[in-house]
Amino acid sequence: xxxxxxxxxxxxxGKVPSTTLxxxxxxxxxxxxxxxxxWGPGPRLAGPAYxxxxxxxxNLMLHAAIYRAVPGSVVVVESGDLEYALAGGxxxxxxxxxxxxxxxxxxxxxxxGEVRAAGFPVYARGIVPVPGTKKGLGSLGAEVRCGGxxxxxxxxxxxxxxxxxxxxxxxxxxxxxxxGERLAEEETQSLDDWEARHRAKVEAALKAVGYTD
Numbered sequence: 001x002x003x004x005x006x007x008x009x010x011x012x013x014g015k016v017p018s019t020t021l022x023x024x025x026x027x028x029x030x031x032x033x034x035x036x037x038x039w040g041p042g043p044r045l046a047g048p049a050y051x052x053x054x055x056x057x058x059n060l061m062l063h064a065a066i067y068r069a070v071p072g073s074v075v076v077v078e079s080g081d082l083e084y085a086l087a088g089g090x091x092x093x094x095x096x097x098x099x100x101x102x103x104x105x106x107x108x109x110x111x112x113g114e115v116r117a118a119g120f121p122v123y124a125r126g127i128v129p130v131p132g133t134k135k136g137l138g139s140l141g142a143e144v145r146c147g148g149x150x151x152x153x154x155x156x157x158x159x160x161x162x163x164x165x166x167x168x169x170x171x172x173x174x175x176x177x178x179x180g181e182r183l184a185e186e187e188t189q190s191l192d193d194w195e196a197r198h199r200a201k202v203e204a205a206l207k208a209v210g211y212t213d
Contacts (some may be wrong), residue, residue, distance in 0.1 A: 010072060013156050013167070013183035016179045021158055021165040024178050031147025031164040034125050035104065039111055043121035043159030047074040047101040049146045049155045049166070054107070055136025056081040062105075063091060065140055071099025074157040079107035080142035082125060084132035091116025096120045104157055104164055106146040123159050 010021055013021075022030050037043060045189030050069035054061050065075050075095070079086055087103065089111030095103070107130045109115065116123055141153045148167050151157070152153075156167040167175050 007143045010047050010156065012176055012180075013158055013172075014044060014133065016176070016183065018158055018159065018160050018162045018165045019173065020179050021167065022163065023182065025165060025167060025171075029166050031104070031149050031150060031166070033151070033163070035106065035164050036125075037121050038109065038122045038124055038127065039116040040161060042123075042159070043102070043119070045074060045079035045104070045121045045123070045157065045159040047072045047132075047157060048169075049074055049076045049151050049153055049157050050100075050140075051137040051142060051151055052077045052140055053142060053144050054079040054081070054086060054132075054167035055130055055138050057084045058134065058136030058138070059084070059086045059132035060134040060136055061138035061140060062103075063134065064198075066091060066095040066098060066100060068140060069098075069100055072101055074159075075103050076144060076151050076157060077103070077106065077107060078103045078146050081107050081132070081135055083128065084108070084130050085128050086124075086132060088131065089118070092120040093118050102159070104146060104159060114180050121159070123164055153201050155159050160179040166191060195196050 014075055015058050050073040052061050052065045062077050074151055086105055086107045087109045092115045105124040109124055110129050112127050143152045151166050155171040156172055158165050
């Protein structure tokens with residue numbers, strides 16, 4: 001895992017908007033728009049990924065994960081299922097009590113009112129009242145694919161109302177440094193400065209494609 005993580009970088013990543021991380025990392029590290037906050041305004045979420053793969057229609061491995069993930073983890077789940085709930089109110093409540101930062105699920109949950117009332121961050125594809133079974137052997141800690149992005153255990157997941165971005169653990173230090181530089185530059189830039197640079201950029205792009213007024 002990166003030196004940033006060891007130095008408390010998760011807290012620092014929690015201060016960086018997903019939009020900035022998306023600019024630094026590119027779209028390949030951004031989950032598709034179907035993975036969204038299920039209550040809002042979207043609760044910010046940042047932490048190391050604890051990866052889970054569930055058999056479609058089954059939630060056993062996610063339920064096992066809440067007792068194995070270390071506090072501060074973001075549980076990231078690949079399920080490939082949009083008919084059964086991966087978790088409900090009690091599972092989310094226990095996860096919160098055990099210090100898990102939140103869930104990012106390529107699937108569905110239920111008991112949304114309870115989850116919202118508990119203030120537990122869940123990013124997923126939606127809700128359904130039907131519970132999954134607990135008979136399938138998936139995996140814990142293996143590489144998964146969630147929202148179109150490959151996620152490994154320990155990668156840094158940042159989620160907010162703009163989207164979900166995954167920073168590979170090995171690139172954490174460089175990404176955090178670049179993101180910090182961008183944010184510092186933005187803080188010193190007035191709207192007039194931004195407009196001047198933006199207009200020049202737009203005009204140059206128009207010229208490059210052959211547009212004339």
